[in-house]
Amino acid sequence: VEMENMKKGKAKEVAKEKIKGKGKEERRKVVEKGKEKGKEDCRRKDKEQEKKKVQGKETASEKKQFKGKPEIEKSSSTSTAIPLEPPEKNKQILVLGLDGAGKTSILHSLALNRVQHSKEPTQGFNAVCIDTEDNQMEFLEIGGSEPFRSSWEMYLSKGLLLIFVVDSADHNRLPEAKKYLHQLTEANPILPLVVFAHKQDLEAAYHITDIHEALGLSEVGNDRKLFLFGTQVTTNGSEIPSTMQDAKDLIAHLAADVP
Known part of the structure; x- marks a missing residue:
């Protein structure tokens, strides 16, 4: 009987260890998953920031082009403006x-x-x-x-x-x-x-x-x-x-x- 009880006790200990080990493994997986998710979030944020920088540069470039556009139109319209001296011989x-x-x-x-x-x-x-x-x-x-x-x-x-x-x-x-x-x-x-x-x-x-x-x-x-x-x-x-x-x-x- 005593031997039987010892066997049952060991079986319970083994089961506890298995459960404990399983819990550690689950926690490890959760931690790893969390780390991976955190890395992914960081990568996503980096991409978003990089995208914003690129968009900012494009917007600035567009503004610069738009700012220069009236000057181009203005210079092209000078063809109809009166020059200082008309073409003449006499x-x-x-x-x-x-x-x-x-x-x-x-x-x-x-x-x-x-x-x-x-x-x-x-x-x-x-x-x-x-x-x-x-x-x-x-x-x-x-x-x-x-x-x-x-x-x-x-x-x-x-x-x-x-x-x-x-x-x-x-x-x-x-x-x-x-x-x-x-x-x-x-x-x-x-x-x-x-x-x-x-x-x-x-x-x-x-x-x-x-x-x-x-x-x-x-x-x-x-x-x-x-x-x-x-x-x-x-x-x-x-x-x-x-x-x-x-x-x-x-x-x-x-x-x-x-x-």
Whole structure:
């Protein structure tokens, strides 16, 4: 009996040891698993931090590129801005007036002796050479939109004479046209002036006598050569009206007389 009890006691001890060993093994596995999980978390955090750094660099790079973009756009837009000096060989006949007045259409029609409409506003300069019987006339049209008007005066000293074009039917803008015309005539009190009261074919157009009064042409100086023509360009491709041909002949005469 005693031997039997001893055997049972040993069996219990062995079972306890097995259970204890099993518990240690389980705890070891839990600890190892925890360590591995901790390492994995660390690796994941490292990856996230590295990703954030990369994203931060990309964002900074994008911001830098975006910051530089307006400068690129700004530099590319300078192609439409007026340069300091226009391309020229000799003194030229200046053609000025508000945007939409019809400056380009008049120039092209005079050059071709046929009506040539132009719908696109001039951005910057439009240089046109027109042949006459005796010589060649060089015209320089400068854009009439607001950004270009501030540079008109600086070219007066380079002009043989000034052609100023107004839209006879655009009554609301005649005071604005008058303001700029008088600024030009005050800046150069002797430059010959030819005014085109354009678009006379429109029903709302002012007669040239009304244009003379609206622009205050009697105030531009008594010592100046001044001429006013009522002009129009009607059917595209047709011969220019006689008034435009007369104006062309007069301009050639005035240009030839300038020393």
